[in-house]
Amino acid sequence: MLQPQSIYIAVVGVGGVGQAFLSQLQHLESRMRKASPPLDLRLVLVRRSKQQLQSADWSGIDISNVLTLLKSITGPLPPWNEVLNHLSKAPGKVVLVDNTSDLALASTYPEALKKGISIVTPNKKAFSDDYALWAKIFEAAANGTGSPNAGYVFHESTVGAGLPVLSTLKELVETGDEVTKIEGVFSGTMSFLFNSFMPVGGGGGKFSAEVKKAKELGYTEPDPRDDLNGLDVARKLTILARLAGLKVKSPTSFPVESLIPKELESCSTGDEFMEKLPEFDNQMDELKSSAAKEGKVVRFVGSIDVPSKAVKVGLEKFDASHPIAALKGSDNIINFYTKRYGFNPLIIQGAGAGGGVTAMGVTGDLLKVISLLKQN
């Protein structure tokens, strides 16, 4: 009998998104095994910050037992360049799933792609840091201008988690529409915070308590200061602006409003910051009552005006009847204004953070890579 084609999967990061991804991978692996023709999706490497588990002979790791197996690993973490070299010698195509928020790891994507390793990731760093890294990634990738033997790269979950934001924008651009403006709520954490701390109609909890909840729900970045300083939204807008054709230099090259109180800017750890944040709840209460006096609520939004190349991120006041004011939970709303859609934007709305919905975007990207690899 003909052996099914094998695709080798390496996963880095097993936090909220990584664990949800592993459970979706298990589901996909079983579906692909029964498909016609069958496909063998084989997990061959799992790595976290201090441990790595590797399938010695490419035979695969039992997905259901990964976390327990990882815990038993001791000893030093192998250097990442050695891991990439090892993966490039796999007996078939390799897909690297980066579920970390590590910039150093993201900076090795061009090298991995040139070695024929495909990448799917929710990690925004590679696509939103210096423009030079973005350019190197797409010069190396087979779905950029790289060699057909190079790897493919997809990163849907870097904006709006699993919502089809990047695929929609790419299709608008590739089918010749002209995107003039993109605006909305791009952070699940910020959406959750303002929807629960300052709901339409009044009431709401203490700001610092809502930040704690957002972290517990898995919405925040590993360090919640990366959400509250506006940089997470700035990174998402950088990615969208670049896909819309603007060569945005970096996420700090345009105005970004931070919600970090001045006095807490010097906190050395995220834990210290979380501990001291309740002392500043009064500042956010003042913001809430001043907006309420005008019959409005405040929300954290972003926009890209393509013709003027203006990108900005920060707080804005909205009437209670505005769709942005009426968002619930961790919902994002992304409005694409284009020549084809005229005055009424194409709108994408739904949960913009959380392990399951983010992993869905990553698994969806894996499916896109599988379908491309099957054609080769």
Ligand SMILES: NC(=O)C1=CN([C@@H]2O[C@H](COP(=O)(O)OP(=O)(O)OC[C@H]3O[C@@H](n4cnc5c(N)ncnc54)[C@H](OP(=O)(O)O)[C@@H]3O)[C@@H](O)[C@H]2O)C=CC1
């Ligand atoms: N949470 C969400 O809703 C969304 C998240 N994202 C993105 O998804 C990514 C993961 O987020 P999330 O799962 O919430 O984060 P977590 O903090 O829960 O998990 C991060 C994981 O990455 C591992 N890790 C960190 N640095 C390294 C490294 N250098 N080498 C190997 N492993 C490393 C950590 O290891 P260890 O377990 O040892 O600590 C951990 O397993 C981030 O880039 C985030 O921006 C995108 C959209 C939505």
Ligand SMILES: N[C@@H](CC=O)C(=O)O
């Ligand atoms: N921390 C981010 C996670 C998704 O990108 C957010 O809250 O939106």
Ligand code: NA
């Ligand atoms: Na998305």
